[in-house]
Amino acid sequence: MVMKFQAPKGVSEYAPPRSLHFEVVRESLISAAVQAGYLLMELPVFEDTELFARGVGETTDVVTKEMYTFEDRGGRSITLRPEGTAGVMRAVIEHGLDRGQLPVKVWYSGAFFRAERPQAGRYRQFYQVGIEAIGLNDPEIDAEVIATADRSLKKLGLKDYRLEITSLGDSQSRKAHRVDLDKFIAGLDLDEATRTKAQVNPLRLFDDKRESVQKQMENAPLLLNYLSEESTAHFNAVQSLLQSFGIDFLINKRMVRGLDYYTGTTFEFIHEKLGAQSGIGGGGRYDGLMKQLGGADLSGIGYGMGVDRILLACQSEEIELAPLGKLDLFAIALGEEAKLKVAQIVNQLRNAGLTVDMAYGDRALKSAMKMADKSGAKFSLVLGADELQMESIAVKNMDSGESQSVTISSLEEFLRDS
RNA sequence: GUGGGCGUAGCUCAGCUGGUAGAGCACUCGGUUGUGGUCCGAGAUGUCGCGGGUUCGAGCCCCGUCGCUCACCCCA
Numbered sequence: 001m002v003m004k005f006q007a008p009k010g011v012s013e014y015a016p017p018r019s020l021h022f023e024v025v026r027e028s029l030i031s032a033a034v035q036a037g038y039l040l041m042e043l044p045v046f047e048d049t050e051l052f053a054r055g056v057g058e059t060t061d062v063v064t065k066e067m068y069t070f071e072d073r074g075g076r077s078i079t080l081r082p083e084g085t086a087g088v089m090r091a092v093i094e095h096g097l098d099r100g101q102l103p104v105k106v107w108y109s110g111a112f113f114r115a116e117r118p119q120a121g122r123y124r125q126f127y128q129v130g131i132e133a134i135g136l137n138d139p140e141i142d143a144e145v146i147a148t149a150d151r152s153l154k155k156l157g158l159k160d161y162r163l164e165i166t167s168l169g170d171s172q173s174r175k176a177h178r179v180d181l182d183k184f185i186a187g188l189d190l191d192e193a194t195r196t197k198a199q200v201n202p203l204r205l206f207d208d209k210r211e212s213v214q215k216q217m218e219n220a221p222l223l224l225n226y227l228s229e230e231s232t233a234h235f236n237a238v239q240s241l242l243q244s245f246g247i248d249f250l251i252n253k254r255m256v257r258g259l260d261y262y263t264g265t266t267f268e269f270i271h272e273k274l275g276a277q278s279g280i281g282g283g284g285r286y287d288g289l290m291k292q293l294g295g296a297d298l299s300g301i302g303y304g305m306g307v308d309r310i311l312l313a314c315q316s317e318e319i320e321l322a323p324l325g326k327l328d329l330f331a332i333a334l335g336e337e338a339k340l341k342v343a344q345i346v347n348q349l350r351n352a353g354l355t356v357d358m359a360y361g362d363r364a365l366k367s368a369m370k371m372a373d374k375s376g377a378k379f380s381l382v383l384g385a386d387e388l389q390m391e392s393i394a395v396k397n398m399d400s401g402e403s404q405s406v407t408i409s410s411l412e413e414f415l416r417d418s
Numbered sequence: 419g420u421g422g423g424c425g426u427a428g429c430u431c432a433g434c435u436g437g438u439a440g441a442g443c444a445c446u447c448g449g450u451u452g453u454g455g456u457c458c459g460a461g462a463u464g465u466c467g468c469g470g471g472u473u474c475g476a477g478c479c480c481c482g483u484c485g486c487u488c489a490c491c492c493c494a
Contacts, residue, residue, distance in 0.1 A: 006485085061492055065419085083494085112494075117419080119488060128494055197491095209490080258493055279493060306494030334452065364447080369454040382453060396453070403453085 010118030011125040012308045021321040022127075025156060025311045026109060029129035032152030033107035036144060038131045041106035043087045045113075049077040055086030055293055057260025059200050066114040080113035083259065084130045084304055085286065086293070092134060093295035102135030102298070109307075121277035121309045130283070132302035134290065139237035142265045142285065142301055146238075147245050149281055149303045153269065153310070157319045161280060164252035165242075165267040167235035169227040171288070174263075177226040178202065188216045206254035222253045231264060238265050261286040265301065271309070273316035280313055281305035327377035328415045329395075331358040332368040334384030342383050345408065352412050373398065379415065 007013055014022040049069050056063050068080040081087055088108060097104045109129045116122060131148060133141050150163060168174060181202045190198070194213065197204050205217055227235065242249055249267075257266055266284030274280070283303025291297040314321060329349065333342035342358060349356045357375055359368035365382065372380040380396045387393045394403040395414065406414045 009485090066492075114493080116492065117490090118486095119490095122493070126494060130494095204492095207492095276489065277493070281494065304494060309494060332453080365452055366454075367447080371454085373454040380454080384452060386452085394453090398454075401454085 008124070010116070010123050012123040012127065017323075020323040021314070022307065022311055024321040024323065025314060026127065026129060026307050028155050029152045029305050029307065029310070030107065030109055032148050032155060033129065033131045035151075036105075036131075036148045038105045038107040038133075038148075041088055041091055041108045041132075043081075043084075043091055043108055043110070045111060046078050046080050047087055047090065049079040051086050051090055051293070052079055052082060055089065055261060055289060056083060060258060060260055062114065062258060066116055068113045068115055082112060082114050084108055084110075084112065084128060085132060085259075085261070085289070085300075085302055088130075088132045088302070089134075089290055089293050089295065089300070092132075093290070093293060098134065098290060098296040098298055103141060104134040105131070106134075107131045119277065120275040121306075121312055123308060127307035128304045129307060130302055130304040132300055134300040135296075135298040137287065137299035139234050139241060139265075142234075142238045143241035143245065145283065145301050145303060146242060146249075146265075146267055147247060149267075149269065149283065149305060150247050152305060153280070156310070156314055156321075158271070158310070158313055158317060160273050160317055161269055161271040161313065163247065163249040163267060163269055164255055165238070165249050165265065166224060166252050166255040167227060167231055167238075168223060168257075168263055168266050168284070169231040170263065173226045173228050173231055174223065177221060177223045180221045180226075184220050190216075201256075203256045207256040217254075224251075224253045235265065257282070257284065261289045261292075263287045267303070269305075271313040271316070274309065274312055277309065279306070280309045323376070325355055327357050327375050328354045328379065329356045330372035330375045330377035330380045330398075331356065332363075332365065332372065332380065332382045333359070334365065334382060338383045338385065338388060341388060345383070345411065349412055349415070354412065354415055378418070381411075 049067070052067065053063050058064075062082050067082050070078055072078050088106060092098050092104055092106070107130065110127065111125050112128055113125050115124060118124060129152075131145065133145055146163070146165070153161060169177075185195075185198050185202055185205065190213070194205070194208070203223075205213060206220070208214065208217070239249075239251075252268070255266060255268060257268075262284045264285035264287060266282075268282040269280050270278050271280045272278070281303055283301070285299065285301040287299040290300060329346075331342050331346050333339040346356050346358050357377070359371050363371070368382075369380065377398055380398055381393050382396075383393055391409075392405050392407045393411070395406045395411070396403040397418075
């Protein structure tokens with residue numbers, strides 16, 4: 001018996017026709033970034049393990065139990081990237097961009113990896129499109145980043161999502177809050193596991209789904225009330241900018257982010273029709289990260305949008321994702337002689353930059369026309385013995401069903417103009 | 419790592435209290451001479467996830483195993 005292979009557990013992969021929808025979503029996310037002046041940063045999918053440990057945070061769940069880590073042949077510890085920001089920082093530093101004109105604005109797109117138990121919208125290999133703006137600590141750039149994320153969703157026609165924002169303040173604000181929060185939690189009635197969780201990151205308890213915990217956390221001290229004057233002013237400025245852009249948002253005083261590097265403005269896009277994994281994108285400021293990784297002491301802000309989840313969101317809203325490119329022409333040959341000619345014409349049109357496909361083999365005309373129909377081509381042409389002699393072909397408009405006669409030499413021009 | 423659900427044609431699934439398998443979609447061909455989208459007809463396809471057990475007999479019952487899936491956790 002032959003072994004049957006299947007994709008590794010929990011990976012997201014897309015075969016036609018769904019891959020076309022995936023492509024539309026990804027391209028839409030990318031174009032929003034490009035529109036806002038961000039430039040491509042193409043990165044490796046694996047990095048030195050230490051980069052993520054230091055960048056994302058030694059105690060985070062991502063680093064402690066969700067990374068794909070292995071040793072390469074030179075004995076180096078390598079990790080498949082679980083997120084994008086650390087790699088971007090590394091590359092910015094490595095290429096000296098942090099010493100050039102600021103802000104550095106880059107976008108990236110690709111696969112990320114986390115060794116988690118798969119579930120709806122959560123995969124071990126998943127796709128993100130993200131941007132990072134480095135070297136400018138101005139509310140203006142915060143608002144730009146959030147607006148760009150929002151635009152990338154709106155471009156697709158998404159409606160049933162909400163934007164939640166908060167500010168995690170500067171490190172002093174967080175320290176003061178942490179002291180009080182720890183004190184508060186010490187007085188709660190919690191089980192052992194929850195207590196350990198709170199020791200690693202007490203903010204986590206705000207996110208706990210159990211009602212017993214929620215109830216106890218109702219009067220917990222909120223970080224937002226501990227913000228310094230400066231942080232508050234910054235956060236207020238971001239809010240007024242968003243309002244002036246006409247972007248709706250909610251302030252979530254209990255927002256929790258899983259990565260340690262976040263500071264100040266933090267945000268999340270949540271889709272209302274998805275399952276438990278409803279976060280379709282998120283991001284925030286990470287003002288100490290660059291320095292932490294050995295670069296200049298620059299602030300930064302960025303986001304990561306989940307392509308897989310956004311595709312699911314589009315489906316849940318029944319949004320029609322029109323395929324990007326359509327065929328300009330679908331060509332059909334009748335008879336041996338005509339085949340050569342059609343192959344030649346098709347090749348020539350492709351060289352000229354047109355998008356063309358054809359029927360192969362000896363298909364009945366009816367069946368070939370069905371293929372033409374399904375291909376979504378704008379025009380079809382049938383070339384047989386008659387046309388070979390006449391040098392002119394009937395080109396059929398697949399929408400109207402009407403045909404018109406075009407000479408072979410003017411075919412390219414005809415397709416280009418219609 | 420912890421729970422629940424499910425594994426029958428390429429896809430979505432049906433199969434009553436056990437008697438060796440079906441539907442829709444998709445696919446291929448056709449409805450006479452070289453033109454699709456509707457309609458009609460015909461056809462192909464399954465070791466019923468795998469292994470064992472009970473039984474005269476198992477897709478249906480029992481055990482195991484693998485896989486998928488949803489949720490906890492976590493997050494895109």
